[in-house]
Amino acid sequence: MAARRIWTTNSEGVRMNGAVIVTWGKVVPGREAKGLEVFGKALAFYDDLAKKGRVHGHKEYISLTGNSTEVQGTMVIEGAVEELLKVQAEDASRALIVEASAVCENFTVQIAIGGDEQSLTGEIGLYTKTLQGLGYM
Helix, strand or coil: CCCCCCCCECCCCCECEEEEEEEECCECCCCHHHHHHHHHHHHHHHHHHHHCCCCCEEEEEECCCCCCCCCCEEEEEEEEHHHHHHHHHCHHHHHHHHHHHHHECCCEEEEEECCCHHHHHHHHHHHHHHHHHCCCC
16 A cells, blocks of 8 residues: 655645655664664664654665765665654654664654655755845846
8 A cells, every 4th residue: 555645735725745864874783683673673763753644755776885884874764854853743743753863873764855856846946035135146
């Protein structure tokens, strides 16, 4: 069953989708098994959110190139920006962040707007309008 899409709109009624982008570097030596356990918990957590329709879905990537000490993997969780912000503020999500930070180096979480034309157009419109208000455009 496909996840139900929850749309967030800006003041002009433009749908605002986005993603939580999680990256992690090398595992702290001696914590490899715990690292896999925490990764499994994160997969189950976001699977559950997708089944409930709170996120659109998630994908995971393992780095093949670049500095693997800095970034060994990436998780991208897509959904409505408003809902992604709510999820990130919840205890269960914050606890996962603490666990992941304890088992790997260079752990980051970023929330971004985009993923579709309407979300990008809306955000670029806000950017342009704001800079015009400052007299820069």
